[in-house]
Structures are given as C-alpha cells and as structure tokens.
C-alpha cells in the first residue's frame with residue numbers, strides 16, 4: 001500500500017539537541033492525524049521534515065510512495081512531490097499586500113509556466129478554481145481585498161484555499177489555530193475536517209489544544225523529546241493520561257473541556273464571481 005505519508009527512521013539534531021530521533025510514522029490516504037506535544041517536543045521539526053522543508057540527518061520520507069528526502073538529501077523529484085502537500089502555518093504565510101485572490105492563485109504556480117506565473121497570467125480555469133476554493137472556505141466576498149485586511153481566521157481560510165488551488169492531496173498544518181480566537185479556530189478546523197471527509201484530503205495537523213485533537217481527530221500522535229510516545233485514539237487523551245505522558249508540562253496542553261464543540265461548517269453556495277476571478281487572460 002502507498003501511504004500518503006511514510007516516514008522511516010528520520011532524525012534531526014541541532015548540536016547536542018535531538019529534535020527528532022529515529023522516528024517512524026505512517027499515515028494512510030484519507031486519514032486525519034493530530035500531532036500533539038509540549039513545547040520543544042519536536043512537532044515543528046517533524047512537520048518540516050515531512051514536507052521536505054528541512055532535510056534530516058538520516059532516514060526517508062515518502063509521499064504517496066515517492067521519496068521526497070532520503071539520507072539527508074532532497075530527492076530530484078522533491079519539488080514535484082511537494083506540490084501534493086498543502087502547507088498551513090500558524091502565521092498564515094500570505095503576501096500581505098497582494099489581494100486574497102492573488103494569494104490563492106499562488107497555489108497554481110506549480111503547474112503553470114514561470115512566465116505566466118511571473119506576470120500573473122492565470123487562465124480562466126485557474127481563476128475559477130480560485131473562486132471555487134474561496135467559496136469552499138467561505139470568504140469569496142473578500143476576494144478582492146488585500147490579505148492584510150482580513151482577520152486572522154479569514155487569512156487562515158485563504159491559506160487553505162491556496163492549498164485547494166494547488167490540488168494538494170495532503171494538508172500538513174503546523175499549529176494552524178494557535179493565533180486564532182475560539183470561534184475562528186473552530187471554523188478553520190471545521191473546514192479542514194470537511195475537506196478530509198468530502199475530498200479525502202489527508203490531514204496531519206499539529207495542535208497545542210488537546211480539546212481540538214479530541215473533537216476533530218480519531219488518531220493522535222503524541223511527541224516528547226523528539227520521539228513518538230503515543231499513537232492511538234484521541235479518546236485516550238484524558239488529563240490523567242496527558243500527565244502520565246508529560247508530567248507538569250501537560251498543563252501547557254490545554255486540557256479537554258475548555259472549548260465547546262464545533263459548529264458544522266456549511267460550504268457557501270456560489271454567487272456571482274467577483275470580476276477579478278472571472279476575467280481570463
């Protein structure tokens with residue numbers, strides 16, 4: 001079977017610090033997995049290794065069967081393979097002064113010529129895909145605004161729309177809701193869960209908030225000291241179990257029960273597309 005993500009024996013050290021240590025992880029297509037752990041446990045490093053943003057000291061990462069890195073080097077196909085991964089960060093990673101649409105269209109860059117991308121010559125199909133993605137995340141009414149004019153939650157939804165335009169088969173998100181208020185956080189998690197259910201997009205999402213891991217994920221991987229110390233059902237994440245895993249550090253993982261259950265996200269219906277999206281070059 002070709003796993004969406006297969007990580008074998010990956011390690012990464014910074015000097016004497018073993019940020020990730022001989023770690024193995026397999027995620028099947030369509031699975032959704034939460035990655036939890038106290039600060040410094042290695043979540044971000046693992047996410048960067050999994051997406052090929054960082055090379056390990058050893059080990060291998062395969063995405064749908066194709067190696068993106070092996071023995072400390074990116075493979076020659078790494079760029080192509082990375083296109084299957086939509087990356088979402090805590091700080092959204094949008095270009096503030098560009099419009100929401102232009103930011104979302106960045107997702108198409110991997111499959112159009114450099115020249116067309118440089119001059120923003122997107123075809124009608126790309127613009128329709130961008131509009132459709134904005135509708136799916138419910139911010140099509142903000143398409144023409146600068147990214148910086150959007151709230152944090154809306155910016156994160158634009159980042160998800162960019163991953164949709166990219167046609168990502170896996171979304172890897174590093175603390176996507178850490179900067180958001182609870183209502184926006186729920187909306188973002190609802191959208192990610194909806195994409196997983198309706199489009200089969202595989203999810204690997206790091207979270208500090210254990211209550212969200214329990215509400216949205218069946219499977220949770222918990223890290224400590226660069227290693228996986230638990231891989232199993234989220235229902236096991238009781239305060240007692242977290243204290244067993246993390247001792248006093250368990251307090252920084254917001255314990256279950258502090259946020260209400262999520263409202264179901266209803267994808268927006270298609271209205272008239274803003275001109276910016278329908279204008280084909």
Ligand SMILES: Nc1ncnc2c1ncn2[C@@H]1O[C@H](COP(=O)(O)OP(=O)(O)OP(=O)(O)O)[C@@H](O)[C@H]1O
Nearest residue numbers: 014017018019037038039040041042043044045046
């Ligand atoms: N660029 C770096 N240089 C030196 N040490 C690093 C670097 N990146 C991470 N580390 C160290 O590696 C370990 C794992 O860090 P990492 O950021 O992966 O943890 P994390 O679980 O994501 O933490 P947080 O929840 O605080 O973001 C930590 O001890 C950290 O200090």
